[in-house]
Amino acid sequence: MIKLVQNELIKIFKRRSIYFLLFLSIIAIIVYNNINPDQNPIDPLRNTQDIILIKDMEEKLKQKTGQEYIDYKVNLDSLKLYNSYQENSWQRWALNEERGTYVREGIEIKFNHNIERLLNNINDYELNPNTEITKEEYENSKIEYNKYIEALNTDNWKDFLNLKIKDLKEIKNTNDITNIDIGRINIDIEIYEMRLKYNINFDNNIQNEYLDRYKEHYYDVQTNENFPYSGFSQTFINKNLNEDRARMNLCKYAIENNLNTDISNELYIISNNEINARTSFIRTFEHFDLIIVIIAIYLSTTIITEEVNKKTIKNLLTKPHKRSTIIMSKLIACIITILVSMVFVIIVQYIVGGVIFGFDSYKLEYIGCNYNTGELIHMNLFEYVIIVGLSKLPMYIIIIAFCMLIGTLNNHTSMSMILTLIIFLIGYRILPEWSKVESLNVVARYFVTNNWDFSKYLFGQVSDTSGISLYSSIVVCLIHLSIFLYLTIHKFNRKEIYNNIS
Amino acid sequence: MKVLECNNLKKQVKNKIIVQDISFSVNKGDVVGLLGPNGAGKTTIIKLILGLIKISEGRVLINGYNIEKDFVKAIDKVGAIVESPDLYMYLSGYDNLKITANNYKNISKDRILEVARIVGLDNRIKDKVSTYSLGMRQRLGIAEAIINSPELLILDEPTNGLDIEGTIEMRNLIKSLSNQGIAILISSHNLTEIDNLCNRIIAIKSGKMVTDETIDEFKQISNESSYIFELNNVENVDKILQNYKFEIIDKNKIRIYISKEKVSELTKKFLTNNYQVYLVQEEQFTSEEAFIKKVGENKID
Incomplete structure (x- = not known):
C-alpha cells in the first residue's frame, strides 16, 4: 500500500x-x-461631530410649554454643553456616552446620564411650578453639575469618572430598581473603574471600542438570558449566548493587557479594526x-x-x-x-x-x-x-x-x-x-x-x-x-x- | 509445466457472444502466437486472461491460481502490454519504470536501469515519454512488462512501431526470454513475425478457436509433401506424370505431390524424356498462405 x-x-x-x-x-x-x-467601514455612529440642530431646537423650544418645555430644554442644554467642546475631544466622547439608552418595559432607562439628570433637577426646580424637587436636591444638583463642568473644563477626565462612579453607586441604593438594572449599573461602574485602573481616556481608539463592546455584549447576554427571542431554537440561543460571553472575556482581556490590536478573531468584535498580518x-x-x-x-x-x-x-x-x-x-x-x-x-x-x-x-x-x-x-x-x-x-x-x-x-x-x-x-x-x-x-x-x-x-x-x-x-x-x-x-x-x- | 491455462473461456455481453470455447495452455518456454482477423476476439481473450474484463464462463489459471479468485497471486508473475503501452506521458521513462517497479517487491534501481538497457533506452530513460517516438514507447512498454522478471509475458503487437533494427532486437529479446523458460503469448497481425518467433499458433476466428498447433503443423496444409519442378517447358508432362498428382503453375513450373524418395526417380524421368530440369524445390507454405487456408479471409463480424 x-x-x-x-x-x-x-x-x-x-x-x-x-x-x-x-x-x-x-x-x-x-x-x-x-x-x-x-x-470594516467606519461606524457612522462613532463620531463627535457638531450638533448642527441647536438653532432649530432653540426656535422649537419657544413653542413648547409645561413639562415638554422642561424636557426639551434639558436636552438642548445637554447638546449645548456637548457642542461647547472641540470635535474629537475627550469631553465630547465622554458626553457621547450619555446619549445611549436601553429600554425596559417601554421606558427609556438612562442610569449613566448623570449630567442630564442633574440638568433635569435644576430646570425642573427653576421652571416647574409644581416641581417635586426639593430645594436641597436642587442645591445638590447644582453643586454636582458644577463639579462635572469643572472636571470637563479643567480637562480632568479622572475626576469626571469619579463623579460618575459616585453617582451610579448612589442610584444603586434607590428603591425602585430591579436586579437587571443593578447589573447594568454595575457594568457601567466596572467600565469606569477599568478606565481609571488602565488609564484609558475617552477617545476613538481600539481600547475605547473594547470598552464599548464589553458593555454592549453584556447587554446582549442579559437580553438573551432574560428575554430570549422565541423564533430561534434553544441551540441557536445558547450558541449566541456563549459567543457574547466570549466576546466579553476577550474585550476585558484586551483592556487589561492594553492591547491595541483586534483580538476578536472569528468573533468580529471590533468595527474600528485595523487588519494586520496576525488577524x-x-x-x-x-x-x-x-x-x-x-x-x-x-x-x-x-x-x-x-x-x-x-x-x-x-x-x-x-x-x-x-x-x-x-x-x-x-x-x-x-x-x-x-x-x-x-x-x-x-x-x-x-x-x-x-x-x-x-x-x-x-x-x-x-x-x-x-x-x-x-x-x-x-x-x-x-x-x-x-x-x-x-x-x-x-x-x-x-x-x-x-x-x-x-x-x-x-x-x-x-x-x-x-x-x-x-x-x-x-x-x-x-x-x-x-x-x-x-x-x-x-x-x-x-x-x-x-x-x-x-x-x-x-x-x-x-x-x-x-x-x-x-x-x-x-x-x-x-x-x-x-x-x-x-x-x-x-x-x-x-x-x-x-x-x-x- | 503449464504457466497459463484457459478452460472453456466465454465472454458474453448482453446477447452478443464475443468469444466462446477458448481452451489452450502455455507452458514454460513456449512462445505462442495468437492469430486472427480484426475483431476475432484476440484482445478480448487477453483481457480475460489479465482480469481486465469479467469472465462469463470458464476459468483462467496462471501458475495454478485462478485469475478471478486469487487475482493478486495469479497476476504477480505476469507482464503484459495490452493494445498499446500504457504510459504516463508527462513522466520520464525512469519514473514510469519506477512506478511499475513499486507494484512489486524487491525491484531495485539497478533492475530498472538494467531493463532500460535491455530495451535500448538507457540514454533516454530520464527524458519525458512525451518526447519519445512510437518505437521508443513500445520499448518502454516492453521494459515495464519484463521488469518483474515475469513467468508469463503477454505481448500485443510487440514490434509495432519498431524499425528494422529494433524489430530484430525485439525478436532476439523474446527468444532469449523464452530460452530462460518464460512463457510468452504474442498477439500479432504480422505473420512473418509469428513465424519467426513462435513455436505454436492459436488461430481465432469469430470468437472461436480454429486451431492450436505448432508452427510446422500449422503450415502443413495437407499430409502430402509437394515439390516444385522448374522445367524448360511443361508441354506434354501429363504423359510422364500419369501416376502422379500434379498442378501446372505456369509455362515452366509444375507442382507435383510426391514423397522425397520419388524425387530423384522423377527427375531422371524428365531428363530421359528430354526435358531440362532447372530447379527442384520442396514446397513450404508461408504462414500467410496457411492462415488464409485455415482461418479464412479477413472478415469482421
Whole structure:
C-alpha cells in the first residue's frame, strides 16, 4: 500500500497542473490580502461631530410649554454643553456616552446620564411650578453639575469618572430598581473603574471600542438570558449566548493587557479594526477554505478519470493489487496532497500577510476563549491555525471520497469536477441557511454538509443547527464517508476495460 | 509445466457472444502466437486472461491460481502490454519504470536501469515519454512488462512501431526470454513475425478457436509433401506424370505431390524424356498462405 501511495504521489506532484493551482492560490492570497475585505467601514455612529440642530431646537423650544418645555430644554442644554467642546475631544466622547439608552418595559432607562439628570433637577426646580424637587436636591444638583463642568473644563477626565462612579453607586441604593438594572449599573461602574485602573481616556481608539463592546455584549447576554427571542431554537440561543460571553472575556482581556490590536478573531468584535498580518493569518482557513476545496475536487476527480481516459488504468489493473487497495491508495494520496496544500496556504498567507501588513503583529499570540468555561486560551499562532486546519480535514476527506465516487461513476473529468463543485456550493452555502428553518431541521441535521466542519466545535463551541452535536457529526460523517468509499470500491471492482471503458 | 491455462473461456455481453470455447495452455518456454482477423476476439481473450474484463464462463489459471479468485497471486508473475503501452506521458521513462517497479517487491534501481538497457533506452530513460517516438514507447512498454522478471509475458503487437533494427532486437529479446523458460503469448497481425518467433499458433476466428498447433503443423496444409519442378517447358508432362498428382503453375513450373524418395526417380524421368530440369524445390507454405487456408479471409463480424 505504501508503495502504491508513493506511486500516486509521484503522479500528482509531477503534474504541472497541481503547481498551477498552487500558483493561483498565491495570487488569490495576495489579492485578497490587498483588497482586505475584513477591514470594516467606519461606524457612522462613532463620531463627535457638531450638533448642527441647536438653532432649530432653540426656535422649537419657544413653542413648547409645561413639562415638554422642561424636557426639551434639558436636552438642548445637554447638546449645548456637548457642542461647547472641540470635535474629537475627550469631553465630547465622554458626553457621547450619555446619549445611549436601553429600554425596559417601554421606558427609556438612562442610569449613566448623570449630567442630564442633574440638568433635569435644576430646570425642573427653576421652571416647574409644581416641581417635586426639593430645594436641597436642587442645591445638590447644582453643586454636582458644577463639579462635572469643572472636571470637563479643567480637562480632568479622572475626576469626571469619579463623579460618575459616585453617582451610579448612589442610584444603586434607590428603591425602585430591579436586579437587571443593578447589573447594568454595575457594568457601567466596572467600565469606569477599568478606565481609571488602565488609564484609558475617552477617545476613538481600539481600547475605547473594547470598552464599548464589553458593555454592549453584556447587554446582549442579559437580553438573551432574560428575554430570549422565541423564533430561534434553544441551540441557536445558547450558541449566541456563549459567543457574547466570549466576546466579553476577550474585550476585558484586551483592556487589561492594553492591547491595541483586534483580538476578536472569528468573533468580529471590533468595527474600528485595523487588519494586520496576525488577524489575516488567524483567519487563513476562513478566507481560503475554497482554495483547498478546489484543489481537493480537482485532485480526486482526475485521479481516476484521467487514468481511465488516458488508458493507464490498464497498467494499474494488471498489477498484483486488489482494486480496493488501489482506491484506498488514491484516497490516501489525495489526503496527503491536501495536507501539503494546507501547509502551503498557511505559509504563503504568513509571508504575504507579513509583507503587506508587517511582521510585527505576529508577536502577539492567538488569544481565544473557551466557550464552555469562559477561560481564555493562549496559543502559538501556527498552533491555532493548524488546529483549525485539522478540524476542517474531515470535510476535505469527505469531499475527496465523494469526488472519487463521481469520477468512478462518470469518466468525464470536466463534468465530474463541475458537478462536484456545484453540489459542494449548494451543500456548503445554501443548505445551512435552510437548516435554520425549524421545519426542515429534522432532515437537515443529517446533511453531511451541516456536520463536516469540525472547526465549529473548537474550544467548546456548538453547532448553530439544533440537533447537531460533536458526536452526532462524527457519526454522520463516518456514515457518509463509508457509503462513498463502499460505492466507489464496488463500482471500481466491477469496472471492465474495453476500448470504450465502462 | 503449464504457466497459463484457459478452460472453456466465454465472454458474453448482453446477447452478443464475443468469444466462446477458448481452451489452450502455455507452458514454460513456449512462445505462442495468437492469430486472427480484426475483431476475432484476440484482445478480448487477453483481457480475460489479465482480469481486465469479467469472465462469463470458464476459468483462467496462471501458475495454478485462478485469475478471478486469487487475482493478486495469479497476476504477480505476469507482464503484459495490452493494445498499446500504457504510459504516463508527462513522466520520464525512469519514473514510469519506477512506478511499475513499486507494484512489486524487491525491484531495485539497478533492475530498472538494467531493463532500460535491455530495451535500448538507457540514454533516454530520464527524458519525458512525451518526447519519445512510437518505437521508443513500445520499448518502454516492453521494459515495464519484463521488469518483474515475469513467468508469463503477454505481448500485443510487440514490434509495432519498431524499425528494422529494433524489430530484430525485439525478436532476439523474446527468444532469449523464452530460452530462460518464460512463457510468452504474442498477439500479432504480422505473420512473418509469428513465424519467426513462435513455436505454436492459436488461430481465432469469430470468437472461436480454429486451431492450436505448432508452427510446422500449422503450415502443413495437407499430409502430402509437394515439390516444385522448374522445367524448360511443361508441354506434354501429363504423359510422364500419369501416376502422379500434379498442378501446372505456369509455362515452366509444375507442382507435383510426391514423397522425397520419388524425387530423384522423377527427375531422371524428365531428363530421359528430354526435358531440362532447372530447379527442384520442396514446397513450404508461408504462414500467410496457411492462415488464409485455415482461418479464412479477413472478415469482421
